[in-house]
Amino acid sequence: MTDPAVLTAKLIRCASVTPSEGGALHLLQGVLQEAGFTCQRVDRGGIANLFARWGAKGANKSFGFNGHTDVVPVGDAAAWTHDPFGAEIVDGWMYGRGATDMKSGVAAFVAAAIDFVRDTPPDGSVILTITGDEEGEGKDGTLALLDWMAANGERMTHCLVGEPTCPDEMGEMMKIGRRGSMTAFFTATGVQGHSAYPHRARNPLTALVRLLARLEEKPLDAGTPHFDPSTLAITTVDCGNPANNVIPARATATVNIRFNDLHSGASLSDWLCREARAVEAETGVQIALRASISGESFLTPPGEFSALIAKAVQAETGRTPTASTSGGTSDARFVKHHCPVVEFGLVGKTMHQVDERVPVAQIHQLKAIYSRILRDYFA
Template structure:
């Protein structure tokens, strides 16, 4: 017989919720949470092209005016990336084959949401305040998702003491890695204008490609840092070059490049924008930076300690504390309280035939229950 977590995961996977997600998957989540005593607040944020985005904040338990209860939050997303073609079965028809549950979102991250909710079946309402912070816009631009939820929580004065994000952090086996921080991310567009002309008369034109290449050479020569105790070195990558010149005998009028920088806590998005902007400006170009998120670090302490203890108790392994990988919505939530990420194995996330081991869902449910109890009692 399938566990509660597996059944919940199947119910969530069955709703196609390609980012930005709205509607059915949130109806399902509300139907699951309401019988467990949660008060549900759903709202829509943003407009096209990056919206509208649906968000859900669910909370259970109230603070007495005489007794302050601990508030533990779980954050996640129900939006998924497009499934792509070539699946062995319908990506939005959950299917168990052998020991695996297949479906888009099984790992990233409807499975961990299902496990967390299943864990709450064994936790009484009077043990403390529990909330779920669920967005439909994590896989996309993330403009109208968790940021809007944070605004709602602040306005309602419902700030958690600790927050667990259920991203798939495990690598080779469940529990072998948790994330206590993430690097920041900034994308930059470099644009250089020139003057179009015939290649045989270069003195009558101004080649922007030459200037752009020189700018990129200076940027490529930068060494931002050597890393820190918890973060790997920051890196700059050129991710696109564009001229769009169809003629072999014409010097083009403009040239563009795109950069992506992943940076540690020795920098900020603003400081890097200034650094690169000065190089681009000196080379005759213009820079447009868009900061996706700043780096964050939750130093080893209470939250990582109780997560590590629950993993070791139930799985018999010592977890690795890491800041590797891409960004997540923890970068926003870190402004509220200590945040750590821990979830399922990430081997199949965003891939064809995404799948989670049903045994991992059951184990994760037990570990999450231990984490919640420890957090509410500490």
């Protein structure tokens, strides 16, 4: 049997901080090729990615797993109790950057896939898409893999993303969609002047404060059947002004919006632009808007696929997972254009933290869940 905890430890010891590959994908390629998987490195823009398939190309049933081996920086290494790349096990917990997000998830589905195709070869194929760019911008990660697959006639019929999905207890939540995410950058340009003579200036901060108040004045919506209400958060306001008696000529503000399926990046951009134009007319201050859309909201409607995953999770944990769309973005936002996608993985409490860690028993439990999903899918 392939031990997912041993594989997790080996992956943690690869210092694969985005965009460095750190040896993690090289390690997985060797393990998968030895197990009979056809592997292809799909590197783009300085980012390393790995495609692996067992079974025939273009099979009628092709189950896919998606995950990432890149990790966020460790931060203050001196604040860690254990070496962030040491994979030390203490009191049943494995410590290390990526232990939760998500080298354990990758190890669990790699181990499950290897043992499954060896012991019960399916009538179909198993595909693994593993990226080194999930924690970065994402444009050369899973997107590169999906572009390569489209160009080479490779296709998954369904995909499971192994991101951590459970808030507190193993098995309590899976993700059937995600909110959209966008950031709006405002630049207000007025007229500089002495603070004792405000009538001779045109204060960009006054305009920005008014605009931000308008944006926060009322909720964007009340939520939808599968999504919580959309949220808008002001994340920064700045003018770089060191003088307390000078009205600045320029000021900036940033707003982050997490939105449900009542909106799109385009519709929200139009709304933000209309509000900015209204404040321009009121104040005479010019306000420029630049919007960056990280991902649109999406939903995999509850059905046979999500039910199959929920059944496997319940069988292994005793809990029936809630179908949620909460949290931030993930690479499922790219996969959803390719095939139906659901996310299920570990408890994510310590991800990105100092002393990130995972219970070793949970890694084995996750492998058991993924193994059952594969058996039920191809049954």
